[in-house]
Amino acid sequence: MKKKSKSSYHHGNLRESILEASHQYIRKFGVESLSLREIAKILGVTHSAPNKHFPKKEILLAALVEDGFHMFRSFLENTGIEMETNPREAFIRMGLGYIQFANENPELYRLMFSNVFEHPENYPEMGKAGFEAFNVLHESVKFLQSKGVIRKGDSLELSYLIWSLVHGYVLLSQEGRLKHASGVNVNQEETLRSLLSLLMDGIR
CATH class of the missing domain: 1.10.10 (Arc Repressor Mutant, subunit A)
Structure with missing residues (x-):
């Protein structure tokens, strides 16, 4: 540099x-x-x-995480832009945007979801940015419920369920754990699209 x-x-x-x-x-x-x-x-x-x-370094890391969540929120919003006209496909694209962000920013992504901060409450702006990013998912879930794409129920609980699935998929993928029997890596887009489709069908 x-x-x-x-x-x-x-x-x-x-x-x-x-x-x-x-x-x-x-x-x-x-x-x-x-x-x-x-x-x-x-x-x-x-x-x-x-x-x-x-x-100190921790304050810099908190600022990086805050930046990261702002970037992350933009990724989710931009990939889910067609939510009102084609909610199911837009939600799948949002999931693909999630993994795209993680793939393009692997170190930052891991930092954002790490336990590096002993007292995260000391960094309220970082927490706020994380909440705003998660809220994109939560609001999307509520919209999908209103359109009958997924079932009614506790929208926050469903949001955590979906987040856990995609986050786990991302980490397994980054660790090279998702492979076919032949040892070839799975196609991320195809697999995640199938997972999200199955999930939405299961909670319809």
Whole structure:
């Protein structure tokens, strides 16, 4: 990554530059080796410069997770855009958007659903972003119920059921556990489409 000169930063945009560089860093090297000192070095600023915005690594990680959930919500909303005209297909596409996000951002995805934060309540904005992403699924489930695509009932319970299925599928896929008897990886899109179709039929 090309370093930026110290003079290239204006007041107020260093925080965004740190976040952008950190996203790129974890995509390439993972979360474990991420450090504020390394990001400062990449950006060409003093080692202490990031401390104004991120006094410790955990605060930076919380900001990355918050960013991640905002991105995640956009993925879900964009892939489910035809919910009103074709709810069943739109919901399946939303599931495919879920796995697309996870595939394109594997390190960030794992961080978002990790237990790295001992006291997540200390980061309310991170929690809010996570809730807003989950709420896209929850509102979709309620809409599907209203259209008779899935059965009436506790919409939150059904949302957790669907989330658990897709999240588990993503993790198994990322670990290379989903293979045919021949050892060839399954087709993610085809398999997830079948799973979501079976799930919707089962809870119709």
